[in-house]
Amino acid sequence: MLPTLAPDATADDARAALEAAGWREIGTGDWAWVLASPDGTLAARVTPFDPAFRLFADACLAGPPNPFLVRVDDVVPLRHRGYVVVMERLHPADEARARDLVASLGITSASDPTSPAGASAELADHPDVVDLRRRMEDLLADGARRYRLWGGADIRPGNILQTADGELRLTDPVFVHGPTVFESIRDGRADLLADFSRADLEDFLRIPAFVPGPDTDALRRALDGLVLSDAQRTTS
Template identity: 75%
Template sequence: MLPTLAPDTTAAEARAALDEAGWREVGTGDWAWVLASPDDRLAARVTPFDPAFRMFADSCLTGRPNPFLVRIDDVVPLRRKGYVVVMERLHPADEAQAKGLVASLGIATSTDPAPDDGESAALADHPDVVDLRRRIQELLAEGARRFRLWGGADVKPGNVLQTADGRLRLTDPVFVRGFDMFRAIRDGRGDLLGDFSRADLEDFLTIPVFEPGPETDALRRTVAGLALGDAQRITS
């Protein structure tokens, strides 16, 4: 069972509470830590700040179930814009099958063209794949409206996982350009960061990719002195 987490709990405190309750860390990405439940049936994705995954998680919660989409059970708010996503436990997928699902979606990422795989043509017209494609496209449009540093699609085999019994699940298909956020902070370009509050940027600097040390401390001092541009265009 997920321990009770108050809304002012930090991501670090949430991880500690999960650890004490018997959850164990099974993965760390750029933006979040992932812990598995004691019975290995659920996972908790903990982040102090990740607006793209929050959009995706909310879409999963409000949309109809899709067998190719990760099952998300809850989003638990933490301090400011941090949160814990409670989802089904997933594992690395069969590479060939993951590539097939990605090819069937036909969605180009920011760096790669949409894959062309003739063997995936039949799957491309499957009603659940059509639904998944539409939902990703809606997320892409929403993200482009909300964030000037929106990254777009991140639909790739590495973001296709599978359940314990081998069913494919897409997760984390969209992103905000975190490297460009880092570079804008480093260079003092507050004009590029107006979609985020100062608190957002402070929390951004605590995601896993930023290790404690002098470089991160310097970035925090830069954030404290930034003159930010216009307020976020969409605040909800």
Template identity: 55%
Template sequence: MSPTPAIPKSASADQARDLLEAAGWRQVGLGDWSWVLADPTGAQAARVTPFDPAYHLHAQACLDGPPNRWLPRIDAILPLRRDGYVVVMERLWPANEAQAAAFCSALGIVNDSGYAPPPDLPFAEADDDLAALRGRLTDLILEGARRFKLWGGSDIRPGNVMADGQGRLKLVDPVFVRGLGIVEAVRDGRLDLLSDFSREQLEDFMTIPPFSPGEETQGLRRRLAELYA
């Protein structure tokens, strides 16, 4: 396992990625909100984001709470500029889709992002940790709903289940803030819906991976500037 390079709290997400890559880490994943890099040994991963309040809630809960066999090991949450951060964690790989679907079905928490698990999938590994996880996730979903007007809720689906080096399933990204809702609120001038976030947070939001360079992204940034002029 390679040491994580020193990343200043003032660093942007791009600067953090540059520092990791200079230390031999390589990008192995790209999500809607983040970039994932693996260390040279393949034992650890770093999830880098300029802004993702939902995943921060989940990662902090993993770090603070008791170990649970269905959750990944989080080693550290490193703060970046404003509300960006790097989550250093165990390296994970894609899970068997059928096993992941059965796990989601057994967990029994309704998905709010559009996924509907097949009913009554057999899952032989249900245990006390699964029951404990169900309770922790319920609390996490309620906490997010209290904090954010544009809270999405549960995003428990096979695509957010991965596996460790021994093939053990890990739930990696179970909750979400409605990113499309943020975009629509900026376009529509709905400052009432955006009041949970600062202008700086929204500017950082517009640097996550889906915002590719181009007129559409620039237009959205101009609209944000107009709202806060």
């Protein structure tokens, strides 16, 4: 069971509470830490800031179930725009089957333009794949409307996982272009960061990609010196 998390809890607070409740860390990405429930059936994705996955998780909750889409059970808010996504526990997928699903969706991945080819017509025309394709296209359009630094699709075999029973699931299919956020902070490009508040950017520098040390300290100093708009300064 997920422990109670206060709305002002940080991602570090959430991880500590989960670990105290018997959850264990099973993975770390650039944007988030992932912990498995004590019984191994659920996963908790903890992040201080990741607007793209939040859009995806909210879309999963809002839409009907799809057998090729990860099941999201809840999104628990943390401080500022941090959150915990509670979802089904997944595992590495069979590579050939994962490549077939990616090819069948037919959405070019901005993170890897060399998308797998050779989709089976049967899978590409499957009603659940057609539904998933439409929902991903809607999600991509929504992200592009919201964020100047929207990265686009990240639909690749590595983001196809599977359940313990071997059922394929798409997860983490979209992204905000983190390297450009980093470069904009470093180079003082406040104009490119207008979609984010100072609190957002401070929390961005707390994602796992930024390890403690001189380089991250320098980025924090650069952020302190960044001249942001009134809206960015006051939005949390």
